[in-house]
Amino acid sequence: xxxxxxxxxxxxxxxxxxxxxxxxxxxxxxxxxxxxxxxxxxxxxxxxxxxxxxxxxxxxxxxxxxxxxxxxxxxxxxxxxxxxxxxxxxxxxxxxxxxxxxxxxxxxxxxxxxxxxxxxxxxxxxxxxxxxxxxxxxxxxxxxxxxxxxxxxxxxxxxxxxxxxxxxxxxxxxxxxxxxxxxxxxxxxxxxxxxxxxxxxxxxxxxxxxxxxxxxxxxxxxxxxxxxxxxxxx
Numbered sequence: 308x309x310x311x312x313x314x315x316x317x318x319x320x321x322x323x324x325x326x327x328x329x330x331x332x333x334x335x336x337x338x339x340x341x342x343x344x345x346x347x348x349x350x351x352x353x354x355x356x357x358x359x360x361x362x363x364x365x366x367x368x369x370x371x372x373x374x375x376x377x378x379x380x381x382x383x384x385x386x387x388x389x390x391x392x393x394x395x396x397x398x399x400x401x402x403x404x405x406x407x408x409x410x411x412x413x414x415x416x417x418x419x420x421x422x423x424x425x426x427x428x429x430x431x432x433x434x435x436x437x438x439x440x441x442x443x444x445x446x447x448x449x450x451x452x453x454x455x456x457x458x459x460x461x462x463x464x465x466x467x468x469x470x471x472x473x474x475x476x477x478x479x480x481x482x483x484x485x486x487x488x489x490x491x492x493x494x495x496x497x498x499x500x501x502x503x504x505x506x507x508x509x510x511x512x513x514x515x516x517x518x519x520x521x522x523x524x525x526x527x528x529x530x531x532x533x534x535x536x537x538x539x540x541x
Contacts, residue, residue: 316395317416318364320385323402325369326351333403335486342509349505350402350483358400361412375450383450386439396440398425404435405492406480418475424467427477432457435482443472486510 324332329351330344358365368385375381382399389397396419400407410427415438418425424443427436433455448469452462467474481488489510493503 317419318366318389318392318394318397319358319361320366320368320389320397320399321354321358321402322368322373322382322385322399323351323354325371328370329402333484335483335489336510337486338510346506346509347402349502350405353405353502354400354402354407357408363398363412363416364394377450377454379450379452379454382454383446386444386449387446390441390444394441396420396438397444398436398438400436401482403482403484404429404480405483405498406495407435408497409480410436410477414475415477422473424472424474425477426460426463426467426474428460428479429482430479431482431484432461433459433482434463435480436477437463440472443467443470445470 323329326344326348329347330340333347334340334343335346336342355365366385366389368381373381374384374388386397386399398415398419404427415425415436419438419440422440422442424440425436425438427434429435439449445466448466452466453459464474464476481491483489483492489506492498493506
């Protein structure tokens with residue numbers, strides 16, 4: 308349940324490729340491109356519904372309006388574009404963190420209003436949410452962070468310290484990048500029944516060999532080395 312009141316000085320950036328491009332970039336299922344596209348479409352739609360309930364302005368950045376060459380440059384430019392509209396703080400999220408529904412949006416806004424940055428870490432060392440105020444945003448330094456690596460969360464903390472910005476760290480969550488992640492998601496109680504049935508339908512004919520491969524990927528050593536998207540996909 309969302310109890311957040313509208314705050315005109317805070318905006319949300321939903322930074323994600325559209326479903327067809329995301330399906331090509333992130334092949335969670337081995338059952339074909341169309342099923343991966345459908346899965347990513349479901350994640351995108353779910354995230355949009357979650358954000359719509361927060362009560363803040365939401366700006367969508369996908370491959371059609373992202374500007375720049377590298378991921379970090381594109382995200383930094385998105386922040387700058389929204390700051391230029393007059394917003395004092397921005398929260399960026401992607402589409403691969405279903406647990407975003409459990410975020411405490413009142414607390415996140417309170418931290419930003421108090422001048423704190425907000426970082427939501429993932430299990431792989433990335434982030435699922437980044438909240439920055441105008442005074443704590445340095446576009447060039449932000450763009451040069453090690454995006455899409457397991458060093459991002461650590462380096463974001465260093466970024467805040469160098470900029471003398473106090474920051475708050477949210478609860479660590481799992482983002483969805485492998486079939487194993489998807490299986491873990493199916494066991495979570497916050498996932499609605501319709502979404503659970505849809506995922507089960509899409510993944511119903513997945514081969515056992517692929518499942519074993521993904522189970523192997525999540526060993527602790529390989530988990531830290533696996534790629535991921537934070538906050539979103541490029």
